[in-house]
Amino acid sequence: MTDQVSSRQQVQNNLLNSISETLEPRTLFLSLLAGLITGIIGVIRAISYAALIFSGALNSELGVGVGLTIFSTGMVSFMAAIFSALPGMIATPLAAPTAITAILANEIVQDLKANFSLSDIVITVLAAIALSSLLTGLFLLTLGKTKLGSKIRFIPYQVVGGFMAGTGWLLVTGSIQITTDIAINFQNLDTFFQADPLIHWGAALFIALILLFVSERYRHFLVMPGTLIGLIAGFYGVLLVTRTSLSQARVQGWLLENFPSGGLWQPLAFSDFGSIHWSAIASHWGLIISLMLVSLLSLVLSNSGIELVVGKDISLDQELESIGLANIASGFGTGMVGNQALPSTLLVDKIGARSRLSGISSGIFCFFVLVLGPSFISLFPKPILGGLILYLGLSLLLQWVYRAWFSLRFSDYLIVIVTLVVINWVGFLEGIAVGFVMSVISFMFNYSQINVVKNMTSLASLRSNIHRSKLEQDYLKTRGEKVSVLELRGYIFFGTADYLLRRVRDRVDQMEENPLSYILIDFREVEGLDASGVLTFIKLLKIARKRNLTLVYTNLLPKLEQQLRKGGAIDATEEDEARCKILPDLDRGLEWCENQLLKDIFPQKEHKSLKEQLTNLFLTSEQAEEFIPYLKPKQVEAGEVIFEAGAKQQCLYFVESGQVSVLLELPNGQTKRLQTHSEGAILGEMRFYGKPPLSSLVSADSPSQLYQLDRATFETMKQESPHLAYALQEYIVRFLCDSLTRREEQVRIIA
Template identity: 25%
Template sequence: MNIKGDVTGGLTAGIIALPLALAFGIASGLGASAGLWGALVLGFFAAIFGGTKMQISGPTGPMSVVAAAIVFNFKGDMGSVMAVFVLTGIFQIIFGVLKLGKFVKYIPYSVISGFMSGVGFIIILLQINPMLGSSSVGNTLSAIESIPQAIADINFTAFYFAVATLLILYLTPKKISRILPTPLLAIIVLTPLCMILKADVATIGEIPLGLPKFIVPNADMALMSSILLYALMLAVLGSIDSLLTSLVADSITKSKHSPNKELIGQGIGNAFVGFVGGIPGAGATMRTVANIKAGGEGRISGVVHALFLLFVALVFAPVVAYVPLCVLAGILIKVGIDILDYRLLKRIAFIPRKDATTMAIVFLLTVFVDLIFAVAIGVVLAWLFYSTNIPKRNKKFNITVCEEEEFKSVKITGPMYFGTSSKIMRNLNRNLNTKHIKIDCRKVTFMDISSVYALEDFIDSVDENATKVSIIIDERSFSGRSLNELKYILRDNIDPTFAENDDE
């Protein structure tokens, strides 16, 4: 147990979480205190009961976007809104008990990419009004429709402070940002400046000092079908969001999380969030990575993160009330920009058309229809594209590993796609003490973007160990775009001796 590392990691994560919790609370329509209490309650219970020891949980972009839609559609009916949040946690506990956590590995990368880029785009859209000094809106279409009026009624003071926020977020030297996260730095610098200049900008407003009031969810039975549907939507979304972050934590620490236990922990946390008027959340990637990098290894780090936020809520709430909304809008716009999946977007010309099509459809459905519907349609499309892409080829997948001193050979046959990527990674990640790993893909019949990125992630993870990775392919097994994609992404690791026709 590394208590010092856990305390340092937890405090680091808490400092990063504070401005984001306030911003996501405002974005949800429930206010900054909802974001703050959501972060500390979920963060505390998920740390104790979850299945990823170093995970930091709290409000996230995807969850806040859906929470905002729920608040908007229930028109301020807090009893129904909190009923949705409590049921969200209950659904997640049920998912964990039923051991559904393993199914997240069957979500294709193209679906995740379209979804995350869609969420990032939504966050940016919803923050344009606050950035221009106008009132925020609750959904994408309303945001688009209100932009012309917001521009006509622009509050230049709010706009300048939002721009100043973005400049601080992007231009602060790393030697400073390592000590003080840029979102918190922007708040610390710009909030007093607004007060000194008596700037005409909207602020967070009064945050009740002390513990929150206990809320008893009081759902209208006439709305029960909508409540259950929204709760299921949030539960699925939160589960996916959390387990993807758990996979990131595993890749950094070379550990293995318990997906079903993680869902139970997230469910317990989100259920309690609904009783204190907070907003639900999930495992937060940036905060989790910051915790790990700062030395966090165990559950204590998540507890320390929550206690830090509790200290802020009990002591500094009156100060937080003066934070300008335009500054929080700038912080959220940066969050939205960071969520966009540049990894796939910058390679769009190289990836197979079916992967690109899936990504585009999921993106559009996420932005203009519904997040969970978008993921469901994307998964169905990906399976259809997979099954039609190799109708007559061998679909039987097999992987064999031969290990020798300082050498490891991995031979893969059959299709490499999102359904087999996790199995490939499990085999590759075993016994990484060898100096050279040869991945023989000459008998691979199909390779999609999920499997290519899985290989890329593996190569990146072993680079720090100075392990050489060679990939052997038979060019006849790939279509033109798939081959171009493979060579573009993995070009430094493809063994030129075996990259062309080989009849072995």
């Protein structure tokens, strides 16, 4: 109920806005001009589309087809103008869906022509076209109502190119059939080089080349309609010069046949339903689905193109609803599928007629043409119709077969060509499906070429942010090769999983003399893994059992951990639970591995007094006794903040016992450990010289005994005991240089 109210309110608001916009004389004039120009273009294309659909055995019913396509153009344009999110949106039947509709009509004719009358065949074709419009409208409307527009924007560019190229070729062959009344196939190719067919499709080719030249050279919005009017005038000028009457031109195939008397628009009546052969329609459900998917694809593409030109976002969900309603209205009137008309909409934008009246007046013009009757339509030259269709087809082939060769990679270009061939040999749905499959295979192959192991090093060069003594650092540098560190990235699937396994096996086999003890794997940049990825980690677990290794996983997302546990790569047995260690981040993982290496060589440390620590750092024993009176003792509890982020505290802290960490505050409210210090370390050297780290804080991990040296006391020290101040400053410089060297080494390894 709420959706109905909102839709009704939207229509009312759109109409009110449209009325208010047209009150200005300039807007009214431009809107009517734009509506007239786009209406003329729409009618000309509608006639050409009718000639494409109602060709061959249906040629005698072309009048019905012209009425159908013109009605569809008017109705779709009128409805889209009201419901679209963009004032000035023009909608008409498009070339690609029309090509599929033509195939659908021809298939039904082939199925029924042997056993049923032409009247039954025409009624069945009209029913198929109307049903396609209704189903397409409901499909698009449902997608819009369920807000799925953002989910369907992502279509492989190569598939789009193949779809466009396939459409272009179908339009080329359709134009030849329009001008010669002969369906083209490999068996009758020589027929088209006989004199009469050759001169007819040759004239259409000449006109198409003129349209191509004009459209490529000139960009003014009046050039194309002006050229079409000029070509029509030129055609009748030739008839005048050669003294060819209209009846002679019609007999020679240069004009459309005279249409039967009566209205052009002949919608299905209830009495016609008994003549519809539903089984013939149902047997071509694949074409109807293709038409629905192609209409969706066309809408997504045209909407993106219009957004790019007009410079504003257009709600795809609202456009799905708008075009869906327009197609439903068209279907109820026995009309064909319509969609956003990119060229006409851009034409309206260039004219400056950004008003809903543009689309409304364009639709009204189409209805006006229907009222004029068949005598007006039958005067339209067939070479112009065929030339316009051929121009549209050649434009698409020029863009996606010739120019794409210079802009696409060979693999992408190959997908375009294969999709083109399959569309024309088998069908639209099959061609698009083949294009999608090839795009997926191409993506997987290219993605598998990316090294899933971003960085592979050891603990000898990449260490945690724990402050270690010089002796410990030297030992880790010597024995760090016993810990292999792998930083992974991307998606681990069957294309990349084997590479990861081979890298680990090679590393294990290379370390026979100094065997590995730990393999640390960081998942921070891993997006996911499939069953092959899980199998790889099961194999890693087997290697760990065989070689007595411990696997350490860091930054493992809960969903990935669940996959590994479910697949048996973690916690398969109690032994495996001890063999697989999971830690929150890479820094903690490195710390854990360091502690494992150090615990046998460096057992529990004996606590040293502050004097002993200062003596080990930078002072003599006598200097340490002289230095300590300048310090102020401070006891902190676990979790207590020592330095607030950005706080101006110009003081140093010497850690006698306990453990403290420097933390970086992240935008999401969490923290990242930058460094951890224990006894014998100093804190606050940057702040001490007036440069506080703006986003880092220091807090105690455990109860800690600190000694504070504030800036004022240091100034006193400089006056009273300058040798102590100099020794402290020299140590701080040395400490900062060591930190910078370590960071530089880490950056070099990661890069």
